[in-house]
Amino acid sequence: MSAGAATVKGIIRSAGGPVPQLLERVEERLVTLAAGHGPILAVHAGATIAAGGKRLRPLLVLLAAGPRAAGRPELIAAAAAVELIHSATLVHDDVLDAAPLRRGIPTVWADGGRALAVATGDLLFSRAFAELSAAGSLEAVRALSRATSALAEGELLQRQDAWNAAVPIDRYLQRCELKTARLFEASCTLGALAGGASQEQVAALGAFGNSLGVAFQLLDDILDVAGPVAVTGKHRGADLLDGTVTLPLILARERDPQLAAVDLRAITTPALAEGLCDRIAATGALGDAQSRALEIVAAAKQQLVALDLTRRQRRALNLVADSVADRRS
Amino acid sequence: MSAGAATVKGIIRSAGGPVPQLLERVEERLVTLAAGHGPILAVHAGATIAAGGKRLRPLLVLLAAGPRAAGRPELIAAAAAVELIHSATLVHDDVLDAAPLRRGIPTVWADGGRALAVATGDLLFSRAFAELSAAGSLEAVRALSRATSALAEGELLQRQDAWNAAVPIDRYLQRCELKTARLFEASCTLGALAGGASQEQVAALGAFGNSLGVAFQLLDDILDVAGPVAVTGKHRGADLLDGTVTLPLILARERDPQLAAVDLRAITTPALAEGLCDRIAATGALGDAQSRALEIVAAAKQQLVALDLTRRQRRALNLVADSVADRRS
Numbered sequence: 294m295s296a297g298a299a300t301v302k303g304i305i306r307s308a309g310g311p312v313p314q315l316l317e318r319v320e321e322r323l324v325t326l327a328a329g330h331g332p333i334l335a336v337h338a339g340a341t342i343a344a345g346g347k348r349l350r351p352l353l354v355l356l357a358a359g360p361r362a363a364g365r366p367e368l369i370a371a372a373a374a375v376e377l378i379h380s381a382t383l384v385h386d387d388v389l390d391a392a393p394l395r396r397g398i399p400t401v402w403a404d405g406g407r408a409l410a411v412a413t414g415d416l417l418f419s420r421a422f423a424e425l426s427a428a429g430s431l432e433a434v435r436a437l438s439r440a441t442s443a444l445a446e447g448e449l450l451q452r453q454d455a456w457n458a459a460v461p462i463d464r465y466l467q468r469c470e471l472k473t474a475r476l477f478e479a480s481c482t483l484g485a486l487a488g489g490a491s492q493e494q495v496a497a498l499g500a501f502g503n504s505l506g507v508a509f510q511l512l513d514d515i516l517d518v519a520g521p522v523a524v525t526g527k528h529r530g531a532d533l534l535d536g537t538v539t540l541p542l543i544l545a546r547e548r549d550p551q552l553a554a555v556d557l558r559a560i561t562t563p564a565l566a567e568g569l570c571d572r573i574a575a576t577g578a579l580g581d582a583q584s585r586a587l588e589i590v591a592a593a594k595q596q597l598v599a600l601d602l603t604r605r606q607r608r609a610l611n612l613v614a615d616s617v618a619d620r621r622s
Numbered sequence: 623m624s625a626g627a628a629t630v631k632g633i634i635r636s637a638g639g640p641v642p643q644l645l646e647r648v649e650e651r652l653v654t655l656a657a658g659h660g661p662i663l664a665v666h667a668g669a670t671i672a673a674g675g676k677r678l679r680p681l682l683v684l685l686a687a688g689p690r691a692a693g694r695p696e697l698i699a700a701a702a703a704v705e706l707i708h709s710a711t712l713v714h715d716d717v718l719d720a721a722p723l724r725r726g727i728p729t730v731w732a733d734g735g736r737a738l739a740v741a742t743g744d745l746l747f748s749r750a751f752a753e754l755s756a757a758g759s760l761e762a763v764r765a766l767s768r769a770t771s772a773l774a775e776g777e778l779l780q781r782q783d784a785w786n787a788a789v790p791i792d793r794y795l796q797r798c799e800l801k802t803a804r805l806f807e808a809s810c811t812l813g814a815l816a817g818g819a820s821q822e823q824v825a826a827l828g829a830f831g832n833s834l835g836v837a838f839q840l841l842d843d844i845l846d847v848a849g850p851v852a853v854t855g856k857h858r859g860a861d862l863l864d865g866t867v868t869l870p871l872i873l874a875r876e877r878d879p880q881l882a883a884v885d886l887r888a889i890t891t892p893a894l895a896e897g898l899c900d901r902i903a904a905t906g907a908l909g910d911a912q913s914r915a916l917e918i919v920a921a922a923k924q925q926l927v928a929l930d931l932t933r934r935q936r937r938a939l940n941l942v943a944d945s946v947a948d949r950r951s
Contacts, residue, residue, distance in 0.1 A: 331782075408781050411714050419771040422767040431763070442749055452663050452737050
């Protein structure tokens with residue numbers, strides 16, 4: 294188990310109230326959904342959902358909703374829906390990246406091939422909307438469809454920017470927002486909607502989720518360069534091998550003109566990628582990138598101050614922000 | 623232009639009333655949506671939507687809705703949404719099949735690669751739900767999500783059944799329903815909902831769409847064996863090369879024991895596939911399969927009799943059924 298997962302488990306325990314029990318209901322719902330579409334999907338969707346990990350997005354749904362929403366069916370539906378979307382993107386990402394393993398287990402792509410993985414992702418995706426439209430509101434469906442549009446746009450942007458080491462920071466941040474932050478935002482928005490929050494509070498919780506998501510992606514990209522392998526479970530520089538230019542390289546290129554001259558297309562082996570990671574680290578860019586991420590987390594926590602939250606909600610959301618800042622995997 | 627497309631155009635003209643103008647608004651909306659997500663998607667989604675063809679599903683939405691719905695924004699949204707889903711499945715199918723061409727133009731997969739095609743499909747998919755939830759009802763979103771779940775399940779079933787020449791007819795028909803008929807059904811359902819039809823009428827129009835969709839898929843599968851290439855634009859037996867067992871082979875195996883012994887995995891070239899098509903045709907199975915399809919179309923038309931439709935609606939829906947029966951591409 295990774296340190297990040299342990300931290301999230303700690304938050305769930307310390308959140309107290311109905312949260313641990315609600316998360317169990319979400320888990321049961323996800324298992325039911327994975328099992329309800331025939332034996333092939335049961336195996337592959339089940340494995341993907343299980344591999345999805347920390348349940349950070351459902352946790353955000355539940356925490357943003359607060360105690361008033363605890364008995365509402367749309368709450369469990371919303372929490373399951375965001376995790377289904379997350380799982381769908383994992384399956385499709387593994388097709389895009391031709392990835393053999395995720396969290397140490399074979400991906401659907403590796404196990405069942407491209408066709409099965411595309412269809413499995415499509416089904417998880419559809420089930421998310423079915424789930425949310427069965428129990429939620431039109432406003433909730435809108436929020437989720439905005440997030441899934443953003444996810445796909447982010448993926449397209451990333452493909453467009455591939456191998457372009459000169460990509461500007463703003464563009465990189467836009468990609469983080471589309472690829473990651475919008476689903477965090479939607480998680481908070483759906484929770485707030487299920488909790489009957491005011492329009493203002495829905496927007497503010499969404500903004501908190503968005504900031505958290507951007508920081509999450511930044512720290513993910515830093516981990517890809519910083520490792521260590523024993524913690525992340527994959528070799529360093531996977532993004533570089535993929536042509537994906539992230540903040541550490543962008544900042545390092547500003548500091549080291551020789552790095553600016555590196556042609557990413559020449560980075561064709563894990564050893565070369567790790568070598569480039571070392572050169573990026575040597576510029577001090579990792580510390581810079583981490584400072585930026587932590588500033589965003591701090592700003593997100595600041596956004597919580599003005600919100601109308603219970604003491605428990607506030608503490609748990611702050612802990613989630615801390616766990617993102619501390620993430621090690 | 624294919625004969626099928628001409629027929630649909632003929633129906634649109636003869637449907638009269640607001641239909642031709644509404645279909646133009648749907649077309650404009652699709653162009654706007656394709657253009658609204660950056661230059662990459664504009665090219666690929668635009669080409670896919672353009673290649674989608676006959677707009678049979680939006681036409682079903684408009685015809686099922688009837689004249690009362692003409693001014694309603696949810697009508698255009700619903701018609702655009704079903705075509706977006708259809709386009710999304712085309713893009714993903716081309717990834718699954720590694721297809722170089724669709725209707726004579728390069729597929730997104732061929733032009734931009736696997737990653738771009740998966741993401742483009744995901745975006746079209748998301749935009750469909752965004753479109754429908756912006757203007758439609760929760761009931762409409764539910765109907766669409768049921769259809770997209772079915773599409774993906776059908777795809778999974780097809781992969782599961784691949785190369786299994788002994789697949790039973792019932793299972794094949796179930797696949798046709800999931801892969802094709804449910805989106806036809808949803809098109810009619812969404813139209814009926816936008817038209818404010820009674821629950822009974824919504825269900826009956828949905829059932830009409832479902833029957834039509836099953837027949838459409840049967841005839842598609844017959845064309846794959848029957849050709850001719852000059853009309854369909856692809857070599858005969860593409861399904862066989864793919865390991866996809868359809869009604870003509872299922873019926874032919876019952877008639878010709880030697881065919882029952884053929885190992886589909888040995889059919890590895892277009893020439894071998896065409897040879898097998900000839901052997902299937904020689905059993906008379908194509909005529910049998912076509913009779914079954916035409917019976918389903920006739921039953922669908924019969925379902926219209928009891929419905930509360932305007933004269934124009936009824937005539938146009940009957941013409942759509944005839945065009946499915948007559949399909950040549």
